[in-house]
Amino acid sequence: xxxxxxYTDSPVVTxxxxxxxxxxxxxxxxTLFHGTKSVGGGFQGGVVAAAMVVTxxxxxxxxxxxxxxxxxxxxxxxxxxxxxxxxxxVAGLLAGGAFLQLDVLPIPKAxxxxxxxxxxxxxxxxxxxxxxxxxxxxxxxxxxLADGSGVRTAEEVRSDD
Amino acid sequence: xxxxAADLLPLLVAWPLLAAVGPLVLARRWPGAAQFGTxxxxxxxxxxxxxxxxxxxxxxPLSYVVGGIPAAFGIGLLADRLSAALAxxxxxxxxxxxxxxxxxxxxxxxxxWLLLVAGLTGVVVTADLFNLYVFLEISGLAAYALVAHxxxxxxxxxxxxxxxxxxxxxxxxxxxxxxxxVATGTLAMADLGPALAAAGHDxxxxxxxxxxxxxxxxVKLALFPLHTWKPDAYSAxxxxxxxxxxxxxSTVAAYALVRVTYGVYGAAFFEAVPTVRTVLLAAAAASVVxxxxxxxRATDVRRLLAYSSVSQFGLVALGVGLxxxxxxxxxxxxxxxxxxxxxxLFVAAGTFDRAYGVRSVADYAGLAGRTPLGxxxxxxLAVSLVGLPPTVGFAxxxxxxxxxxxxxxxxxxxxxxxxxxxxxAYAGRLVERLYLGESxxxxxxxxxxxxxxxxxxxxxxxxxxxxALVVALGLGAGVLTxxxxxxxxxxx
Numbered sequence: 179x180x181x182x183x184x185y186t187d188s189p190v191v192t193x194x195x196x197x198x199x200x201x202x203x204x205x206x207x208x209t210l211f212h213g214t215k216s217v218g219g220g221f222q223g224g225v226v227a228a229a230m231v232v233t234x235x236x237x238x239x240x241x242x243x244x245x246x247x248x249x250x251x252x253x254x255x256x257x258x259x260x261x262x263x264x265x266x267x268v269a270g271l272l273a274g275g276a277f278l279q280l281d282v283l284p285i286p287k288a289x290x291x292x293x294x295x296x297x298x299x300x301x302x303x304x305x306x307x308x309x310x311x312x313x314x315x316x317x318x319x320x321x322x323l324a325d326g327s328g329v330r331t332a333e334e335v336r337s338d339d
Numbered sequence: 340x341x342x343x344a345a346d347l348l349p350l351l352v353a354w355p356l357l358a359a360v361g362p363l364v365l366a367r368r369w370p371g372a373a374q375f376g377t378x379x380x381x382x383x384x385x386x387x388x389x390x391x392x393x394x395x396x397x398x399x400p401l402s403y404v405v406g407g408i409p410a411a412f413g414i415g416l417l418a419d420r421l422s423a424a425l426a427x428x429x430x431x432x433x434x435x436x437x438x439x440x441x442x443x444x445x446x447x448x449x450x451x452w453l454l455l456v457a458g459l460t461g462v463v464v465t466a467d468l469f470n471l472y473v474f475l476e477i478s479g480l481a482a483y484a485l486v487a488h489x490x491x492x493x494x495x496x497x498x499x500x501x502x503x504x505x506x507x508x509x510x511x512x513x514x515x516x517x518x519x520x521v522a523t524g525t526l527a528m529a530d531l532g533p534a535l536a537a538a539g540h541d542x543x544x545x546x547x548x549x550x551x552x553x554x555x556x557x558v559k560l561a562l563f564p565l566h567t568w569k570p571d572a573y574s575a576x577x578x579x580x581x582x583x584x585x586x587x588x589s590t591v592a593a594y595a596l597v598r599v600t601y602g603v604y605g606a607a608f609f610e611a612v613p614t615v616r617t618v619l620l621a622a623a624a625a626s627v628v629x630x631x632x633x634x635x636r637a638t639d640v641r642r643l644l645a646y647s648s649v650s651q652f653g654l655v656a657l658g659v660g661l662x663x664x665x666x667x668x669x670x671x672x673x674x675x676x677x678x679x680x681x682x683x684l685f686v687a688a689g690t691f692d693r694a695y696g697v698r699s700v701a702d703y704a705g706l707a708g709r710t711p712l713g714x715x716x717x718x719x720l721a722v723s724l725v726g727l728p729p730t731v732g733f734a735x736x737x738x739x740x741x742x743x744x745x746x747x748x749x750x751x752x753x754x755x756x757x758x759x760x761x762x763x764a765y766a767g768r769l770v771e772r773l774y775l776g777e778s779x780x781x782x783x784x785x786x787x788x789x790x791x792x793x794x795x796x797x798x799x800x801x802x803x804x805x806x807a808l809v810v811a812l813g814l815g816a817g818v819l820t821x822x823x824x825x826x827x828x829x830x831x
Contacts, residue, residue, distance in 0.1 A: 187762065213622055250717065253363070253364065253367070256360075257360035257363060257364060257727070257729035260356065260357050260360050261357070261360060263357070264353065264354065264357035267353060268353075271346060276346075276349075276403070276405065276406055276407040277346065277349035277350070277353070277403075277405055277406070278349070278405050279406045280406070288343040308682075333808075
């Protein structure tokens with residue numbers, strides 16, 4: 179098939195979701211960056227961003243969305259959180275402070291930016307994990323992520339349709 | 340940059356935690372490399388823990404505050420002699436268990452192992468009541484997922500049961516933390532002791548907080564009647580995972596119980612509220628007897644071993660409840676001895692299952708003829724569980740019984756002796772089958788898909804090593820008791 183077929187028959191739903199998506203993502207990032215000042219943070223922001231992908235999947239088809247997601251990118255996002263945390267935490271050690279001590283880092287407003295970096299990492303991990311869980315559960319348990327993954331390739335989806 | 344010895348403490352937890360992303364990424368292309376990498380990280384963890392132990396042995400306890408934020412708000416870490424010993428036990432146990440089954444698994448498997456080790460190590464080195472909950476949950480979640488890694492519906496169901504029970508336990512613990520916080524306004528263990536005393540040890544809030552903490556940890560310990568998840572989880576899990584959990588899972592929870600009881604609430608709390616002590620002793624005694632009886636009735640070897648754990652952790656809880664230095668030392672010795680013995684036995688069970696396809700006690704008939712060394716090692720480990728000289732099990736039980744007699748708790752002393760009789764019955768049944776049972780089949784079974792007719796050499800050597808260790812610790816029990824003495828004396 180040429181263009182991905184919409185999952186619902188309702189143009190209202192698909193159009194609304196397409197319009198909303200960038201705004202939801204923006205709100206997710208807004209929530210994420212607010213973690214150092216008020217309510218919000220990596221977990222909440224990540225979940226909002228993932229909710230956008232889930233909504234898209236409901237409107238445009240779960241399989242199509244799964245095929246559109248690049249598995250390597252998702253895996254990269256999953257490991258981003260621990261890696262960023264590790265780098266920032268050990269940077270505190272290397273800068274002569276304690277593990278995870280941010281005010282010794284040689285950058286302006288080190289505590290804010292250090293925390294923000296960790297929040298971005300957490301957000302990436304949370305969003306990717308929620309999306310992965312959703313896709314795997316929706317798609318039925320195929321095979322482990324390591325070899326072939328529950329997320330199917332675009333070719334497989336096309337051959338199915 | 341200057342790294343001092345105390346900087347090792349956060350690394351002890353951070354190293355496996357951060358390395359956990361490795362296997363996940365590697366396993367997509369090179370599953371073998373992921374497996375090998377995980378083993379390397381675990382070996383590194385053994386080195387780190389050994390280093391911490393060496394520093395603690397020479398310079399005394401290490402403490403650390405993460406991020407330079409005062410411990411009252413931030414997270415404090417502490418490694419005294421007890422923590423350091425258990426951190427090393429966790430590292431060595433995890434490495435041994437991981438190596439005992441080298442069949443390849445998918446990506447998350449190695450990552451989950453490292454997360455499990457990070458969580459267990461975190462519980463052992465944290466100096467913060469709430470942070471202990473976080474690490475308890477990290478290790479718990481990794482454990483549930485690892486149990487579910489075995490093929491088949493049994494494992495999925497067992498993992499779900501384990502998840503529900505474990506979550507209830509952790510939540511009760513968290514409620515206890517909340518009550519303690521309401522009573523005192525702090526969560527750092529060092530500050531909590533005096534603050535709880537100031538709030539009044541016999542105030543309802545403090546007693547309720549301890550009760551919730553203790554019951555929550557009792558679920559993780561699998562004390563009777565909160566033990567039902569354990570046999571299912573241990574018998575359904577992949578063999579290596581069962582070995583790791585049997586050796587370390589409840590052991591770390593028992594450590595947490597000891598730490599919370601004596602490092603936070605203190606012996607004075609027991610004196611102020613004797614009822615709590617009585618209830619703890621009663622629950623522990625029930626656990627000892629029930630675990631022993633259930634182990635007697637078990638047919639599957641892994642279930643038998645799991646029920647035996649229920650009995651053994653009952654003994655540890657008895658030592659905690661007696662509040663005497665001798666009995667507490669006995670509990671700690673029992674804790675270490677049980678971890679080594681049970682880990683070794685589960686490795687043996689998994690190895691025999693793969694090599695001969697035997698799972699039930701009846702299947703073990705005449706196994707000694709086919710693997711003399713393996714059977715001898717299993718017998719030695721079983722002797723340690725029973726608590727006969729010259730094994731470490733004897734040292735632990737002796738100190739427990741002695742502590743009970745010293746404090747005039749004759750009923751508890753009787754329970755300890757009874758536990759020996761019960762464990763003699765169930766361990767004896769296993770050893771008797773091994774040596775005296777009529778072998779049902781002359782040769783190795785190779786009908787169902789060609790099982791390897793010989794046990795894996797590395798796994799077998801691990802079993803032999805753990806058997807050697809329980810005997811060595813038994814002969815050198817003085818070393819263990821002397822090692823724990825400063826910690827115990829500081830508390831009682």
